[in-house]
Amino acid sequence: MRIPKEHLKILDIIIKMSMDNASRSFSKTIKRAALIELVKTELVDISEITEEMNNDLREMVASMLRLEGSFNGKLLFMIPLDGALALQDFYMQQSSGTSKEFDEFTEGTVQEIGNILASSIGNSFASDLGSELLPTPPRVLCDFAGTIFTSLIFEDGINNDKILLTETKFSLHNTEIDCYFFLLPDLDSLKESLIKLEKSF
C-alpha cells in the first residue's frame, strides 16, 4: 500500500486546517482555551500501533464514528476516564472536580465532543473538496485503550497490514490531557477525492 507524497502533503494541510476549526469549536464548546495540534499523518503498521495501544492500560472513554461522503473513514476520540470527568466539568460549566464517576453525562460529553470534532473535520473537507462529508451518530465505549482500538481497526475487517493514521495532541485550559484522536480514512475513496482535488488546482 503506497500513498503518493503529494497526496500525503495535501492531506496533512487539510487536516491541519480541520484541526484549527476543531480547536475553535472545541474551545467554544467547553468555554475554555483548547488546542488540538496535528502530530503526524502517516502510514503505520497495524501490528505496531495495536501493540502501543495494548500497552496503555488506562481505562478510557471513547467516541467512535464514521465519516461518509466525499470519502469514507472512521474517527476515534479517546480520553482517559479522569480526563473525561474533567472535560465533563468544563463542558457543563461546573467547578473542577465536581464529576467523580462515569455517568450518562460523561458519556454524553464524550459523545458530543466526538460529534463536534467529526463535524469540524467534515466541514473543512466538504469546503475544500466541494462535497459532503457527514458524521454518523457516535458510539461511546468505556474500556481499555487496546480493546477500543482493536474494535476500531477490526470492526469492518481490514485487509491491509498498514493504515493511514492521524495522531493529534490536545491541550485544554493549561491542562495537558493526553487524548488520542485517530482518523482512519478508507484509502481507496480518499485517493479518488484527493485526485479530484488535485485536478481542481
Added chain:
Amino acid sequence: MKKVLIVDDASVVRLMIKKVLMQSDFEIVGEAVNGIDALTKYKSLRPDVVTMDITMPEADGIQATKDIMAFDENAKVVIMSGIDQKEMLWQAIKAGAASYIVKPFENDRVISTLNEVTAGK
C-alpha cells in the same frame, strides 16, 4: 410561555439547551433522543417549537423534521447541528426547518432564534 421540545441524542446537550432556555420565556415540555422519539413526543406534547439535532441514531433530524412537518404543516423546527455544509442546510430547508443554528451555539443566538421563529418572523 412557549413550549419547547428538545431533540438530541446526547443527554449533556439536552441539559445545556435546557439551561439556556430556562433563563428565558420558554417551557421545556419534553425531550427526545432520536428522530422517531421526536415525532411521537411531538404528537403527544404539541410544542410551539422543536430544537432538532441532525446526527442521531434510528432516524436523523432531517427525516424527523420531514415527519413532523407532514403531521403538522405549521410546526416550527429549528435545526441545531455541528454540520456546517451547504448541502445539509439545503436538505434542512427542503425538509421544512424554520431555522438552522450551527453548534457550538451562542446562548443569545438560541433564544433570539426561538423567539423569532415562534413569533412567526
